[in-house]
Amino acid sequence: MQDSILTNIVTPQYARFDTPLYLKSGAVLDxxxxxxxxxxxxxAARSNAVLICHALSGNHHVAGSYADNPKNLGWWDNMIGPDxxxxxxxxxxxxxNNLGGCHGSTGPASINAKTGKHYGxxxxxxxxxxxxxxxxxxxxxxxxxxxxxVMGGSLGGMQAMRWTLDFPERVRHALVIAAAAKLxxxxxxxxxxxxxxxxxxxxxxxGDYYSHGVVPRRGLRLARMLGHITYLSDDSMAAKFxxxxxxxxxxxxxxxxxxxxxxxxxxxxxxxxxxxxxxxLLMTKALDYFDPAHEHxxxxxxxxxxxTANFLVLSFTSxxxxxPERSRTIIKALLDNELNVxxxxxxxxxxxDSFLMEDRHYHQLVRAYMDxxxx
Amino acid sequence: MQDSILTNIVTPQYARFDTPLYLKSGAVLDxxxxxxxxxxxxxAARSNAVLICHALSGNHHVAGSYADNPKNLGWWDNMIGPDxxxxxxxxxxxxxNNLGGCHGSTGPASINAKTGKHYGxxxxxxxxxxxxxxxxxxxxxxxxxxxxxVMGGSLGGMQAMRWTLDFPERVRHALVIAAAAKLxxxxxxxxxxxxxxxxxxxxxxxGDYYSHGVVPRRGLRLARMLGHITYLSDDSMAAKFxxxxxxxxxxxxxxxxxxxxxxxxxxxxxxxxxxxxxxxLLMTKALDYFDPAHEHxxxxxxxxxxxTANFLVLSFTSxxxxxPERSRTIIKALLDNELNVxxxxxxxxxxxDSFLMEDRHYHQLVRAYMDxxxx
Numbered sequence: 221m222q223d224s225i226l227t228n229i230v231t232p233q234y235a236r237f238d239t240p241l242y243l244k245s246g247a248v249l250d251x252x253x254x255x256x257x258x259x260x261x262x263x264a265a266r267s268n269a270v271l272i273c274h275a276l277s278g279n280h281h282v283a284g285s286y287a288d289n290p291k292n293l294g295w296w297d298n299m300i301g302p303d304x305x306x307x308x309x310x311x312x313x314x315x316x317n318n319l320g321g322c323h324g325s326t327g328p329a330s331i332n333a334k335t336g337k338h339y340g341x342x343x344x345x346x347x348x349x350x351x352x353x354x355x356x357x358x359x360x361x362x363x364x365x366x367x368x369x370v371m372g373g374s375l376g377g378m379q380a381m382r383w384t385l386d387f388p389e390r391v392r393h394a395l396v397i398a399a400a401a402k403l404x405x406x407x408x409x410x411x412x413x414x415x416x417x418x419x420x421x422x423x424x425x426x427g428d429y430y431s432h433g434v435v436p437r438r439g440l441r442l443a444r445m446l447g448h449i450t451y452l453s454d455d456s457m458a459a460k461f462x463x464x465x466x467x468x469x470x471x472x473x474x475x476x477x478x479x480x481x482x483x484x485x486x487x488x489x490x491x492x493x494x495x496x497x498x499x500x501l502l503m504t505k506a507l508d509y510f511d512p513a514h515e516h517x518x519x520x521x522x523x524x525x526x527x528t529a530n531f532l533v534l535s536f537t538s539x540x541x542x543x544p545e546r547s548r549t550i551i552k553a554l555l556d557n558e559l560n561v562x563x564x565x566x567x568x569x570x571x572x573d574s575f576l577m578e579d580r581h582y583h584q585l586v587r588a589y590m591d592x593x594x595x
Numbered sequence: 596m597q598d599s600i601l602t603n604i605v606t607p608q609y610a611r612f613d614t615p616l617y618l619k620s621g622a623v624l625d626x627x628x629x630x631x632x633x634x635x636x637x638x639a640a641r642s643n644a645v646l647i648c649h650a651l652s653g654n655h656h657v658a659g660s661y662a663d664n665p666k667n668l669g670w671w672d673n674m675i676g677p678d679x680x681x682x683x684x685x686x687x688x689x690x691x692n693n694l695g696g697c698h699g700s701t702g703p704a705s706i707n708a709k710t711g712k713h714y715g716x717x718x719x720x721x722x723x724x725x726x727x728x729x730x731x732x733x734x735x736x737x738x739x740x741x742x743x744x745v746m747g748g749s750l751g752g753m754q755a756m757r758w759t760l761d762f763p764e765r766v767r768h769a770l771v772i773a774a775a776a777k778l779x780x781x782x783x784x785x786x787x788x789x790x791x792x793x794x795x796x797x798x799x800x801x802g803d804y805y806s807h808g809v810v811p812r813r814g815l816r817l818a819r820m821l822g823h824i825t826y827l828s829d830d831s832m833a834a835k836f837x838x839x840x841x842x843x844x845x846x847x848x849x850x851x852x853x854x855x856x857x858x859x860x861x862x863x864x865x866x867x868x869x870x871x872x873x874x875x876l877l878m879t880k881a882l883d884y885f886d887p888a889h890e891h892x893x894x895x896x897x898x899x900x901x902x903t904a905n906f907l908v909l910s911f912t913s914x915x916x917x918x919p920e921r922s923r924t925i926i927k928a929l930l931d932n933e934l935n936v937x938x939x940x941x942x943x944x945x946x947x948d949s950f951l952m953e954d955r956h957y958h959q960l961v962r963a964y965m966d967x968x969x970x
Contacts, residue, residue: 245847345847405832405855406824412856413820416863419849420813422797438795445788446821449781457780463886470884472620472720474794474876478883480780481787488791501849508853509845511838 228301230257230284230294232324235361241319241353244509247344251333254358255324256280256316259300260308262364268595269364270311271355272296273372273379276447276503277495279323282315283308298578305587310595311368319354320346320502328498329430339498341427346502348375348510352382356390368593371395373575374542375503378510381550384529385512393593395586397534398575400546401520401553402511407541410450411504414443418497427498440497441488448487453538453571520549521556531561532589534582536574562589603676605632605659605669607699610736616694616729619884622719626708629733630699631655631691634675635683637739643970644739645686646730647671648747648754651822651878652870654698657690658683673953680962685970686743694729695721695877703873704805714873716802721877723750723885727757731765743968746770748950749917750878753885756925759904760887768968770961772909773950775921776895776928777886782916785825786879789818793872802873815872816863823862828913828946895924896931906936907964909957911949937964 232255241249257280262269272282274295283294283301300306300313317325320343328343335342359367370380370391377399383391403411418424421439425432449457461480476482516522531554535547544565554561566582568574574582607630616624632655637644647657649670658669658676675681675688692700695718703718710717734742745755745766752774758766778786793799796814800807824832836855851857891897906929910922919940929936941957943949949957 245845247847402838404829405836405838405853406827406829408838408853409820409824409832409855409859412853412859413817413824415849416820416860417792417817420817422813438797442788442792442795442817445784445791449784449788452781454779454781457784461780463777463780463783463889470620472622472880472884474790474880478780478783478787480784484784484787485791505847505849509847514838 228284229287230259230281231286232257232280234324235358237354237357237361239357241350243344243350244347245345249319249326249344252319252326252354253324254316254319254326254354256314256358257282257284257294258362259283259313259315260311262312262362263595265595266364267366267368268311269359269362269367270306270313271359271367271370271383272300272313272315273351273355273370273376274315274318275372275374275376276507277491277500278376279321280315280317280325281323283313295576299583299586305583306371306590307587311590314358314362314364316355316358318346318351320499322496322499327496328427328502329496338428338430340430341498343498343502345505348378348382348506349386351379351506352386355379355383356387359390366390366392368595369393369395369590371397372399373397374399374572375507375510378507381512382510384527384531385523388526388528391529393532393589394529395532395534395589396547396550398536398539398542398572399550400542401513401550403508408508410446411508414446415501415504417442417446418501421497424497427501429497435492436497437492440495440500441492443500444491444495445484445488448484450541451571451573453540453569455538456569456571459569520553524553524557524559527554527557527559529559531559532586533561533563534575534585535565536568536570536572537565538569539572539574541572603659604662605634605656606661607632607655609699610733612729612732612736614732616725618719618725619722620720624694624701624719627694627701627729628699629691629694629701629729631689631733632657632659632669633737634658634688634690635686637687637737638970640970641739642741642743643686644734644737644742645681645688646734646742646745646758647675647688647690648726648730648745648751649690649693650747650749650751651882652866652875653751654696655690655692655700656698658688671951674958674961680958681746681965682962686965689733689737689739691730691733693721693726695874697871697874702871703802703877704871713803713805715805716873718873718877720880723753723757723881724761726754726881727761730754730758731762734765741765741767743970744768744770744965746772747774748772749774749947750882750885753882756887757885759902759906760898763901763903766904768907768964769904770907770909770964771922771925773911773914773917773947774925775917776888776925778883783883785821786883789821790876790879792817792821793876799872804872810867811872812867815870815875816867818875819866819870820859820863823859825916826946826948828915828944830913831944831946834944895928899928899932899934902929902932902934904934906934907961908936908938909950909960910940911943911945911947912940913944914947914949916947
């Protein structure tokens with residue numbers, strides 16, 4: 221247990237990159253910094269590294285806690301750590317905050333060395349491909365030739381997929397959880413409403429709100445409230461909140477009346493206090509653009525032709541954002557290429573958020589898959 | 596055909612009510628006006644009247660067009676008119692704009708005679724029960740003792756249900772289409788995000804924006820964009836828009852990029868130009884509060900105990916806002932009370948909006964049901 225406690229304390233680290241990064245959009249970033257954390261030890265053969273890719277609002281702090289803030293647990297701490305499904309006795313786990321984020325890696329809220337001002341609207345749009353490129357550079361920096369596994373849920377799962385496409389020789393296993401091979405029109409529609417909420421906020425100032433001393437709080441709050449609805453299932457909301465009234469009776473007004481309103485507004489407020497609106501815009505755009513089949517006339521199987529990785533693909537029954545059907549589309553493309561793939565559709569009532577929840581069957585599957593990886 | 600053309604021209608009419616209206620909230624409206632339209636002729640026995648109740652953004656103009664604006668067709672013109680499923684050769688159809696609306700009936704944008712100013716935030720919250728009460732008064736005004744049928748889709752269907760509960764002796768048939776016996780937590784959540792978008796718009800001014808010469812356009816636009824997503828099905832959006840790009844290639848920016856974004860923003864803009872934000876708030880609240888089982892400890896069957904009407908209940912397979920399951924809950928309560936009910940689940944890909952669409956099977960069912968009503 222002593223070991224477990226010790227390895228649970230983690231410290232964010234920074235890596236600076238001064239080689240120009242050519243982005244998918246055509247823009248170039250001359251230099252940037254990434255914040256990352258590591259858990260466990262890289263073995264002598266450098267063959268036990270696992271990269272965890274984060275989703276929309278995630279970051280590098282995937283597990284453990286900080287010495288000076290023990291309550292700040294990583295967002296996937298139930299999955300990663302000593303004796304956990306991603307066992308840090310065996311694996312060297314890397315968490316990284318993606319470029320464009322707002323938790324330490326260079327993003328719109330960072331100071332642009334060229335101007336001495338916040339990037340703001342000047343920060344370029346980044347794609348999943350761009351992120352994978354930066355993650356490869358981080359791997360080089362850490363002396364990791366290849367990852368035993370790249371893993372992520374939702375947008376994180378898309379990055380895991382992209383790794384297998386763009387750097388097949390550098391990833392042996394991909395764990396793609398609650399993800400999709402592309403967004404549907406409905407997915408894009410929800411993202412666009414969220415973006416429009418931010419962009420039309422009078423405090424947005426075309427993305428350069430930093431210099432105005434304000435933040436587009438109202439818009440970001442709305443974006444998060446809306447997001448939350450899509451992360452939960454209708455059933456889980458019904459079970460958790462139903463039509464429960466905050467004060468027992470109808471108030472016939474516009475303050476919080478139903479418990480679900482209280483919950484959503486609280487989530488929106490909390491998020492608006494801690495996340496950067498420009499980063500939120502960038503993350504949703506990365507989601508929209510992800511579509512590996514796009515470069516192959518819509519043929520996802522063709523997109524996976526050069527892939528060599530083995531896959532664990534997981535979906536959740538109540539996830540209506542990226543439903544099991546979306547995972548089966550990925551499976552089909554993998555099987556068309558005679559790739560090794562394990563797939564499970566996990567019964568869960570928690571909707572898209574299921575991938576973050578502690579569920580016995582889910583965690584057993586990940587554990588079994590990871591146990592079988594030779595390092 | 597001459598007859599058909601003639602009866603297609605309609606004129607809005609106004610009815611003023613000066614008897615105080617005691618609302619569910621405890622508020623009292625001393626007087627108010629309702630705008631309504633009628634189609635066809637009331638027969639000598641006054642037994643052929645059909646009331647059409649509108650949904651969130653609907654109004655009294657349910658069919659036909661105006662002499663001075665022939666292109667302004669009623670929102671349910673495919674359903675109502677000469678030789679249509681609700682045949683105005685047989686029936687005398689009444690459309691009414693609900694109290695609190697913004698198309699002619701007294702609402703938040705109206706001038707309050709007591710103050711000489713717009714009601715604004717002073718306009719009371721109205722419920723489905725309140726609307727039914729005002730509709731009963733309109734029926735009295737028109738000399739209609741009972742309706743052959745009360746009919747509506749979505750929130751309109753809730754009004755039809757409420758009629759059968761509150762005035763069983765005054766409604767012989769209820770046509771309840773794409774409705775639900777109450778909102779779920781998810782339904783309320785979507786409504787609350789829409790309301791918060793409006794209320795936190797800097798131009799809202801606590802509901803009294805009229806006197807500031809502005810409207811909370813950004814908020815109302817967002818509310819409508821969001822609403823639209825829930826009216827359509829994932830499949831219909833995929834079929835209509837998919838991932839089609841507006842200009843063929845990725846722009847890597849925040850202007851309209853995918854066709855679905857263009858569509859949603861257009862719908863939002865159009866709506867924000869013509870609807871009153873306070874009315875939108877009221878309509879969503881009426882939806883939230885609707886819950887006939889609430890007064891019966893959640894027992895919907897008990898709520899329907901005094902009902903005598905016959906029912907046609909219709910749902911649509913791709914409607915995820917008020918899914919077929921929600922209609923079956925209504926059916927169960929009706930059958931528990933040994934009421935006559937016809938039910939059909941109509942195959943349609945158009946989501947919640949299906950109830951407004953022209954569909955052969957759907958219209959045939961309504962036609963057959965209406966043909967059997969003795970007037």
